[in-house]
Amino acid sequence: MSLAELAYLNGELTELHSAMVSIDDRAFLFGDGIYEVVRSYDRRLFGLDGHIDRLVRSAAAIELKLPVDAVGFKELVRTVYKKSEITDALVYIQVSRGAEPRNHLFSLDLKPAVLITVRHLPDYLFSDHMDPLTAITVPDGRWDMCHIKSTSLLANILAKHKAREAGVDEAIFVRRNGLVTEAYASNVFIVQEETVLTHPADNRILGGITRGFVLDLCAKQDLRTVEREFSRDELLSAGEVFVTNSVYEIRPVVRVDGQQIGDGQPGRVTGMLLQAYRALTADQ
Incomplete structure (x- = not known):
């Protein structure tokens, strides 16, 4: 049987289909968020350090304060991924500025929303051929x-x-x-x-x-x-x-x-x- 695809949302880990994002989330309303996509190979997250370091730079560029530092974020992603037990996966990481009633101007004390999903790698990506x-x-x-x-x-x-x-x-x-x-x-x-x-x-x-x-x-x-x-x-x-x-x-x-x-x-x-x-x- 296929291993479950998972979602981590603001501290709660669930099966993917159970996760629900607020309709007031600024990434949903304005695209006010940042993201990364990491690929795993045989249970190893490849290039994770580079992806999280870039996430930190993106956050700084849009003046979004991350809930944890780079080291903490890397550990969080590793922990969520290990829970999935999926050997070859796509791990999506998104940080939204947070959720509040729609307004272009965001509250300075708004709590960011963190989403991490772990999905199976699509079949077409397992090919060894250099498809043009x-x-x-x-x-x-x-x-x-x-x-x-x-x-x-x-x-x-x-x-x-x-x-x-x-x-x-x-x-x-x-x-x-x-x-x-x-x-x-x-x-x-x-x-x-x-x-x-x-x-x-x-x-x-x-x-x-x-x-x-x-x-x-x-x-x-x-x-x-x-x-x-x-x-x-x-x-x-x-x-x-x-x-x-x-x-x-x-x-x-x-x-x-x-x-x-x-x-x-x-x-x-x-x-x-x-x-x-x-x-x-x-x-x-």
């Missing part, structure tokens, strides 16, 4: 604080919807000046003649935890990396394109806006990095 993706580019009209992992994700939702309408997998944001930032839920890398490029981790993108691991792996593989802005034209002419996030790791992109990338197959550098990343997840 197709993508479109979409205008990047988001705010200038994308380094905050906010629950307010309407622009990302609409970008993914446009990808679905176009019959592709991914949506890649491009600013008015023609520069690529990131995809709707992942960071974007391109490979130009053995050099791996990605957008700098500034306020235009969310600096992904997997992005950081990939840059470290590039150094270990003696691959040159450059963190700089690059254009849509450079994206389309790249030898390889891949995207990264904590859920689906590293995925090659073989077609963008109907144009083939490289030879139309997952590239050598992408495959090498995916193999190294999976070895890393197995070791930790």
Whole structure:
């Protein structure tokens, strides 16, 4: 029998379907909250320190006082995850500013609401194959604080919807000046003649935890990396394109806006990095 999926909400641990959030919760009313998603491998939470450290930075950026410090939060997540007994899971962590009658101005003494859910990893994520993706580019009209992992994700939702309408997998944001930032839920890398490029981790993108691991792996593989802005034209002419996030790791992109990338197959550098990343997840 499948192990129960769990929810921790403000100190109470229940089965997932039993958890209920207040209709006055500010994350529900305003998107006034922050979140993280952690993947576990064989009962080990991968990259938890990086995720919680980023959660702390996001909280500070929106002036949300967390109920516990980073060390306490990591221990809480580990405790909730262990209760689930799920071997390979997705652990969702959300902190809302709290619940009170709707008002743009929040009370300074409002108690944050903490939600942690543990769900089974979807079946499609167990594949050992480097399934290629197709993508479109979409205008990047988001705010200038994308380094905050906010629950307010309407622009990302609409970008993914446009990808679905176009019959592709991914949506890649491009600013008015023609520069690529990131995809709707992942960071974007391109490979130009053995050099791996990605957008700098500034306020235009969310600096992904997997992005950081990939840059470290590039150094270990003696691959040159450059963190700089690059254009849509450079994206389309790249030898390889891949995207990264904590859920689906590293995925090659073989077609963008109907144009083939490289030879139309997952590239050598992408495959090498995916193999190294999976070895890393197995070791930790």
